[in-house]
Amino acid sequence: MFQNSLSKSQFIRGLQCPKSLWLYKFRSKLRTLPDQAKLALFAAGTEVGQLAQKLFSGGKELQFGGTSFAQKLDLTAQYIKSGVNNIYEATLKYDDILVMVDILHKVKDGWEIYEVKSSTSEKEVSVDDIALQYHVLRGWGLNIVKASLIHINNQYVREQKLDIKQLFKVVDLTEVVQEKQEFIQNKLKALRKVLWERNMPLLDIGPQCFKPYECDFKDYCWQHIPGYSIFNLRGMKLEEKFELYKQGILDFRRVPFNYALTDKQSQQIKAELNDEKMIDQKKIKAFLDKLYYPLYFLDFETFQTPIPPFKGIRPFQQIPFQYSLHYLNSSFDVLSHKEFLAEPGTDPRLKLVKQLVKDIPANTCILAYNSSFEKKVIEDLADIYPDYADKLRDISNRVFDLMIPFQQNYVYTKEMKGSYSIKKVLPALVPELSYQGLEINNGGIASITYRELVKEKDQGKRAKVKDNLLQYCKLDTLAMVEIWRKLQSFI
Ligand code: SF4
The missing domain is CATH 3.30.420.10 (Ribonuclease H-like superfamily/Ribonuclease H)
Incomplete structure (x- = not known):
């Protein structure tokens, strides 16, 4: 892929932090690779995605890996043209953005998008994800009549047999996804600008390093933060820690004596400074x-x-x-x-x-x-x-x-x-x-x-x-x- 093109996950990365997108495109070696726990989480997500396909059975799947993206794009176009009703991992590209749709379902007057997540609730990041798919698929020429999220229903209790209709909750997000289109276009413009730059964006660390996901460039961007600092203050909100950081306070010694700390935080500082x-x-x-x-x-x-x-x-x-x-x-x-x-x-x-x-x-x-x-x-x-x-x-x-x-x-x-x-x-x-x-x-x-x-x-x-x-x-x-x-x- 060209460096100015975007995939769905890169777009989501850019929404979290433009610097993370820039680093991913131009300095990917600085990224911390996923550990065993994260890989297990990804594998569980894949399992959930494959199970959800059974809600729309008898479709064609574009398996992850194996074929190249060019082949996947061709195959998806062929499936759409030949009237396949359900396409799993449908791969489409428009406006130099490549997306893979978990489930693309054909109905009488158009197509429905289903994004599958193993979370137990609807999150803003999922809405952004589906809104980008909507932008690409409409641009490609499909009439999208519905855009939904499929997530796990945490109230479900399994009987002897697994009931996938009870396990999954389908949330219709069509309206909110349509309302987000202007936001998506503005963000795409802004992120493309970031990718045209030769220099890394001058963005300091902040709460975005953890939300919605812990950033995989944290080891690189946080090098100037000591192993033990105000970021380890017990029970302090992240936003509050960044307020101190913005004032140049990292060391316990520099926390103002009149700063509103809890008793436990004061004890932590005293213990550290006075070896108490x-x-x-x-x-x-x-x-x-x-x-x-x-x-x-x-x-x-x-x-x-x-x-x-x-x-x-x-x-x-x-x-x-x-x-x-x-x-x-x-x-x-x-x-x-x-x-x-x-x-x-x-x-x-x-x-x-x-x-x-x-x-x-x-x-x-x-x-x-x-x-x-x-x-x-x-x-x-x-x-x-x-x-x-x-x-x-x-x-x-x-x-x-x-x-x-x-x-x-x-x-x-x-x-x-x-x-x-x-x-x-x-x-x-x-x-x-x-x-x-x-x-x-x-x-x-x-x-x-x-x-x-x-x-x-x-x-x-x-x-x-x-x-x-x-x-x-x-x-x-x-x-x-x-x-x-x-x-x-x-x-
Ligand atoms: S660690 Fe923080 S500042 Fe650095 S790229 Fe990630 S989100 Fe951005």
């Missing part, structure tokens, strides 16, 4: 006094998908496939451990439930880190398995949140860098215990690894990956034990 530790013994004691033996430390690993894979699941519902439990029956007891990991490719829930209710006896005290997550997982399981509901709800009622002392700043040290996530609290309080060196070192990677494992046929490799998953989850609960011990040492 915040340890509120009274509050820590009150928290620890609520806990009792036998004391269990619980952590789930879960995955979520836009298309519910099993009965009783909503889109994006967290599905537990693994847990780790460390436990102490008394203050003199030696630490013990139990764990569960489901066989990939199966519905993990019932086996997990059966083992969980066996592994956690009645009248035990359970600690989780960010317990609302664990409680929600358990309550969802109770809803779907009535035979175990009482036991599961009883477990959920006994879960305490180990995150509270850090979220509420009973304990704060400068090493936590304004965060109360376990990944920051652990190295601050127990530096000898670390996730470094583990093949899997965060929940996102654990979830992707588990889902990918179903494709692994080599038994040796499979066993190794399972072991990596078990090691990671085990460290999560061991980290909780050590953090709890550290809290005890403070009082």
Whole structure:
């Protein structure tokens, strides 16, 4: 493609930030490539797009990859001329803009555009996306009578069989898309001007770096921002951080003494500048006094998908496939451990439930880190398995949140860098215990690894990956034990 031509994704990139478009066209090597988590997200989006095609069955698809864009353009034109009713990934070009339409559907008096997104609501960026398609397709010569968005209906609960009519929500955006045409044309003019320039636009960093997507040129544009700065101030709105930045304030030292900070932000700054530790013994004691033996430390690993894979699941519902439990029956007891990991490719829930209710006896005290997550997982399981509901709800009622002392700043040290996530609290309080060196070192990677494992046929490799998953989850609960011990040492 020529450098002044545009694709749909480049146009959306340019709307977010003209500099990002310029960099993409002329300095693409500066871009940070998508990581494993982003690639998994793209793959899930493709799966959703292909499923939505079934709403308009019997069509012709222009597969992504394989053929060149010139061939796709020719094929699309042929399909349109020969009266194909549904074209998936229809590829059209007008005004030097190339678009691929997820579903192009023929009706009596013209054509309908359907854009498929795996989001659960209608977003401005989707409207812009469809409005550009409308501009191109009309210019190409098609009579577009309807322009719609198909997104995921997050209220849908799967029965045994997947019902795609219930899973997807179709939103008619024809009117708003038509109203946007002038905006589209003005933006196209402005972006083309940017692309005619030899020099990079002089645009500073701003909230646009994150909205609607985190920009993949951030590593390049943010080089002048130190690793720890006012951008790490806890709980401060992004717009507020940029206000400080515009005044040339990056370092905590330069934040005006009369600036309206929350208590937690003030503590964060004080801790950093004066190396002050915040340890509120009274509050820590009150928290620890609520806990009792036998004391269990619980952590789930879960995955979520836009298309519910099993009965009783909503889109994006967290599905537990693994847990780790460390436990102490008394203050003199030696630490013990139990764990569960489901066989990939199966519905993990019932086996997990059966083992969980066996592994956690009645009248035990359970600690989780960010317990609302664990409680929600358990309550969802109770809803779907009535035979175990009482036991599961009883477990959920006994879960305490180990995150509270850090979220509420009973304990704060400068090493936590304004965060109360376990990944920051652990190295601050127990530096000898670390996730470094583990093949899997965060929940996102654990979830992707588990889902990918179903494709692994080599038994040796499979066993190794399972072991990596078990090691990671085990460290999560061991980290909780050590953090709890550290809290005890403070009082
Ligand atoms: S990082 Fe920010 S300023 Fe740089 S190109 Fe991206 S959006 Fe624009």
